[in-house]
Amino acid sequence: MRIPTVLALPYPAQGHVNPMMTFSQKLVENGCKVIFVNREFDHSRVVSCMEEQQDSSSLDEESMMKLVSIPDGLGPDDDRNDQAKLCEVIPKIMPEALEKLIQDIHLKGENRINFIVADLCMAWALDVGKKLGIKGAVLCPASATLFTLLKNVPVLVDDGILDSDFELTLTAKKRIQISPSMPEMDTEDFFWLNMGDLTTGKIVLKYLLHCARSLHLTQWWLCNTTHELEPGTLLFVPKILPVGPLLRSNDDDNNKSVATKSMGQFWEEDQSCMSWLDQQPHGSVLYAAFGSFTLFDQNQFNELALGLDLTNRPFLWVVRENNRMAYPNEFQGHKGKIVSWAPQQKVLSHPAVACFLTHCGWNSIMEGLSNGVPFLCWPYFADQLHNKTHICDELKAGLGLDKDQSGLVSRKELKTKVEQFFDDENIKSRSVVLKEKVMNNIAKGGSSYENLKRFIKEIKE
Numbered sequence: 001m002r003i004p005t006v007l008a009l010p011y012p013a014q015g016h017v018n019p020m021m022t023f024s025q026k027l028v029e030n031g032c033k034v035i036f037v038n039r040e041f042d043h044s045r046v047v048s049c050m051e052e053q054q055d056s057s058s059l060d061e062e063s064m065m066k067l068v069s070i071p072d073g074l075g076p077d078d079d080r081n082d083q084a085k086l087c088e089v090i091p092k093i094m095p096e097a098l099e100k101l102i103q104d105i106h107l108k109g110e111n112r113i114n115f116i117v118a119d120l121c122m123a124w125a126l127d128v129g130k131k132l133g134i135k136g137a138v139l140c141p142a143s144a145t146l147f148t149l150l151k152n153v154p155v156l157v158d159d160g161i162l163d164s165d166f167e168l169t170l171t172a173k174k175r176i177q178i179s180p181s182m183p184e185m186d187t188e189d190f191f192w193l194n195m196g197d198l199t200t201g202k203i204v205l206k207y208l209l210h211c212a213r214s215l216h217l218t219q220w221w222l223c224n225t226t227h228e229l230e231p232g233t234l235l236f237v238p239k240i241l242p243v244g245p246l247l248r249s250n251d252d253d254n255n256k257s258v259a260t261k262s263m264g265q266f267w268e269e270d271q272s273c274m275s276w277l278d279q280q281p282h283g284s285v286l287y288a289a290f291g292s293f294t295l296f297d298q299n300q301f302n303e304l305a306l307g308l309d310l311t312n313r314p315f316l317w318v319v320r321e322n323n324r325m326a327y328p329n330e331f332q333g334h335k336g337k338i339v340s341w342a343p344q345q346k347v348l349s350h351p352a353v354a355c356f357l358t359h360c361g362w363n364s365i366m367e368g369l370s371n372g373v374p375f376l377c378w379p380y381f382a383d384q385l386h387n388k389t390h391i392c393d394e395l396k397a398g399l400g401l402d403k404d405q406s407g408l409v410s411r412k413e414l415k416t417k418v419e420q421f422f423d424d425e426n427i428k429s430r431s432v433v434l435k436e437k438v439m440n441n442i443a444k445g446g447s448s449y450e451n452l453k454r455f456i457k458e459i460k461e
């Protein structure tokens with residue numbers, strides 16, 4: 001039987017590469033070959049992490065997963081976390097680079113690409129595919145609600161909620177419903193209004209609207225979600241097909257197949273936290289991690305460090321190298337373990353972990369829910385504000401942390417919410433129920449499982 005070759009194209013950010021990689025690994029498990037395209041900068045980070053972890057055998061030519069790269073158009077000294085700059089240069093450089101990559105692959109004659117799976121935020125790749133006669137799909141690594149909000153931005157302009165420059169109008173309501181089946185949204189939480197500065201937010205939104213214009217080129221709108229988590233949104237937009245939760249298999253210690261390896265990390269995972277977790281009592285540890293973008297200033301970093309001390313509970317704290325501030329003098333940290341990047345999915349499945357102090361990135365939410373770990377929600381930017389509302393108000397699987405008048409989450413607030421959390425048995429039991437519901441989706445016969453099968457059948461035809 002023919003082995004189909006799929007080209008997978010994530011948006012260049014950790015929270016996008018991870019779910020695309022997990023999805024690609026599922027394709028490999030199901031007999032497809034995948035050519036995974038990172039931008040050059042991320043490609044070299046991913047490869048060097050794999051080399052550190054002695055996983056590079058999977059880069060073998062014979063492997064079913066081939067990692068390749070294209071330029072992102074930024075210069076060597078440009079800030080690669082600058083989303084505005086990135087969104088301006090991607091459409092100018094990457095479509096042409098992708099087209100050339102595909103043509104070169106075809107010229108070599110080793111592989112013929114049969115299908116493109118592009119991140120929703122790279123949906124322009126569907127146009128490249130159309131030009132070359134290759135079918136495609138989009139994969140949304142964020143919530144179906146974010147997907148729907150993006151699709152409905154023009155409607156919000158028509159309804160007078162947004163002006164033609166995508167800012168809230170003076171008459172805009174504080175809370176809206178995109179459809180009667182969907183939960184209410186706080187208009188001030190719209191993701192582009194919460195990206196640091198408004199100019200950046202608008203550039204990102206314009207880029208995403210440009211991507212959304214290509215969506216009609218495919219019937220496959222895949223999303224890392226499940227029916228139970230977003231029933232109203234999926235009812236309103238049935239074209240969005242849940243394939244979540246996208247989780248890496250955890251049995252990788254003994255099974256080093258392509259389908260189970262850690263193949264998309266930008267930073268090396270510090271495995272020492274796993275033996276530290278083994279020494280902690282079950283259900284005792286606070287896991288604090290804020291994804292790949294969050295940056296705390298020195299004051300906020302101090303409050304967090306001293307707040308963790310104040311809780312007087314064991315904690316595992318991920319402090320990325322690019323977000324490391326000076327630890328305050330009073331910080332003791334004797335109950336904690338600090339790592340610069342954790343094997344997060346493994347951590348969340350460890351019985352010692354009681355609670356996930358998170359920035360509410362959608363992957364972190366899906367990974368926490370899939371392990372029955374409830375949340376303390378501390379959103380940083382973009383879609384994370386909606387995600388927090390969803391977790392706390394709709395699913396009731398977490399508590400939100402509030403900022404004080406100076407805009408900080410204080411050490412006292414952290415201590416108070418941690419205590420409230422440990423006093424509330426209901427949050428834990430709701431999370432356990434949610435875990436079962438969410439995980440049923442990827443068990444044989446489950447809804448996401450069946451959607452993936454249907455999709456693979458389409459690729460193989």
Ligand SMILES: O=c1ccn([C@@H]2O[C@H](COP(=O)(O)OP(=O)(O)O[C@H]3O[C@H](CO)[C@@H](O)[C@H](O)[C@H]3O)[C@@H](O)[C@H]2O)c(=O)[nH]1
Pocket residue numbers: 013014015016018019141142289290291292293294318340341342343344345360361362363364365367381382383384
């Ligand atoms: O120590 C760590 C910390 C994180 N992770 C992984 O990194 C990913 C982080 O993704 P996510 O939780 O979604 O956070 P961000 O990196 O912030 O993701 C971006 O992309 C998401 C999906 O579009 C959005 O929801 C976020 O707002 C956006 O910031 C997850 O798979 C984690 O398992 C690790 O492996 N180790």
